[in-house]
Amino acid sequence: MxxxxxxxxxxxxxxxxxxxxxxxxxxxxxxxxxxxxxxxxxxxxxxxxxxxxxxxxxxxxxxxxxxxxxxxxxxxxxxxxxxxxxxxxxxxxxxxxxxxxxxxxxxxxxxxxxxxxxxxxxxxxxxxxxxxxxxxxxxxxxxxxxxxxxxxxxxxxxxxxxxxxxxxxxxxxxxxxxxxxxxxxxxxxxxxxxxxxxxxxTYFKPKKAGAMEVSSKGDFVLLVVMKLPMYATLGLLAWKLSPAGVAMLSANMVNGIYLLLFAIFAADFLQTFSVNKQVFTGKVPEFERYQFKQVAVLNVLYFSTFGSELAIVSMLPLYFAETFELGMAQAGMVASSYAFMNLMSRPGGGWLSDRFGRKSTLLILTAGLALGYFGVAQIDSSWGLPFAIAMVMLCSFFVQSGEGAVFAAVPLIKRRLTGQIAGMTGAYGNVGAVFFLTVYSMVSTQTFFYVIAASAVFGFFTLFFMTEPKGHIAEVNDDGEVTLISVS
The missing domain is CATH 1.20.1250.20 (MFS general substrate transporter like domains)
Structure with a gap:
């Protein structure tokens, strides 16, 4: 460093x-x-x-x-x-x-x-x-x-x-x-x-190329379970591209996509099993173990934070235009206040994590996220535009600070797997976006905000299963030497 x-x-x-x-x-x-x-x-x-x-x-x-x-x-x-x-x-x-x-x-x-x-x-x-x-x-x-x-x-x-x-x-x-x-x-x-x-x-690399390594049988099962929503989301996107959805691919082509997704999932499962054979024989050295539940919790939190941000950015201009009778250009400028918060909120969430701890910061920001979306759900034309903008910006502070706090924790789980952990957690943000936008197409706008708030409440409770990163991560270099990397 x-x-x-x-x-x-x-x-x-x-x-x-x-x-x-x-x-x-x-x-x-x-x-x-x-x-x-x-x-x-x-x-x-x-x-x-x-x-x-x-x-x-x-x-x-x-x-x-x-x-x-x-x-x-x-x-x-x-x-x-x-x-x-x-x-x-x-x-x-x-x-x-x-x-x-x-x-x-x-x-x-x-x-x-x-x-x-x-x-x-x-x-x-x-x-x-x-x-x-x-x-x-x-x-x-x-x-x-x-x-x-x-x-x-x-x-x-x-x-x-x-x-x-x-x-x-x-x-x-x-x-x-x-x-x-x-x-x-x-x-x-x-x-x-x-x-x-x-x-x-030293740049530490995974011991085996391919699927993510885990440390126990329970972690292996959890890894497979956490992959299911990603494939389900890809299936949903394939459906949206079909005549039954909103797009125009033929039924045969969509069925082919479904078959391909199933084949990829089967191959992914087999590779995951191959990479993690040692968990079934108990041959994972103690100093190389890590808790996959840490990754699972961060996946859930990024589902709610970045997933909701992508969804909100997509619908917020139209929401402001309809609620306050604005032109689309004016509504777009007003809605951009949500994205502008990224410049300070995300670094702010990371700074709070460095200063006050990863878990405690995530607990506070996730609670604020739930309350923020509950507050946004109450907005109507009687609020007045300035108060509505203030509420949206307050909510976006918790959303984007939460994103910063999530990725303040990601690199402290297992150094040589940081890319894979970040990849899976990042993918869950996209999964969340597809899920929330699908919900948005089926329910009222107020219910849409309530659903996001409920996902944040769920994320808040999963945080009690998270362990605060502290001490050191043990990694092995290409020469077989064990190196301790500080995470506190």
């Missing part, structure tokens, strides 16, 4: 790595959400139907859930420097394809592949954890996550203006293409300006 003092205005040593990492994450979110603010212009240019537009929006997130898990595995194995650079470079290709696309089929394929860049967040979690000591890790991960996550808001503000500046019906192509160029250029900047660890430090 670097002993350099934490100074946000520094751009050397560990601070340089953190700044370059959040910039990489920022660009991935700009690319990932580059179509949403331009979708109406794109639809007019290509001649898309309402059903085709919905299909593109679904395809944009379909690949992100498995991608986060896969990228987590690859990051732990090959290091964040190479993986982040490769992801930025490769994902610029479908971005360019989308920019020059002239048919729905081309746009659909490009949007599906671009969803992979949504996994970039996971890589930086491992990178930052390698450079910062435990006492600074929460705020460092918070800055990385909060500032990088702002890329979606930046895309919404800037891309329409860029498209307009280029003029004509095809101005959107230049705006989309520019985001791809940013991703490609920054791939080289990142690769040549960071290293996986400080000089002299």
């Amino acid at each position: 670097s002993s350099q003092k934490f100074n946000l205005f520094s751009f050397s040593g560990k601070m340089k790595v953190m700044h370059l990492s959040w910039m990489a994450f920022f660009i991935t979110f700009v690319v990932w959400f580059n179509a949403a603010p331009l979708i109406s212009v794109i639809a007019d240019s290509i001649g898309l139907t309402s059903s085709q537009i919905k299909t593109l929006l679904i395809l944009n997130v379909a690949l992100t859930i498995p991608a986060r898990v896969i990228i987590g595995m690859v990051t732990d194995r090959f290091g964040p420097r190479r993986v982040y650079s490769l992801l930025l470079g490769l994902c610029s290709i479908p971005c360019f394809i989308f920019a020059v696309g002239t048919s729905f089929e081309q746009l659909a394929l490009a949007r599906f592949l671009i969803g992979f860049i949504g996994a970039g967040f996971v890589i930086g979690i491992r990178m930052v954890s390698e450079w910062f000591p435990a006492k600074e890790l929460g705020v460092a991960e918070g800055v990385y996550g909060g500032w990088g996550n702002f890329g979606s808001a930046a895309a919404a503000f800037t891309l329409p203006a860029i498209a307009l500046a280029f003029g004509g019906q095809d101005g959107w192509r230049y705006a989309i293409g520019l985001t791809g160029l940013m991703s490609l250029v920054f791939a080289f900047i990142y690769y040549f300006n960071v290293t996986d660890t400080p000089k002299g430090s």
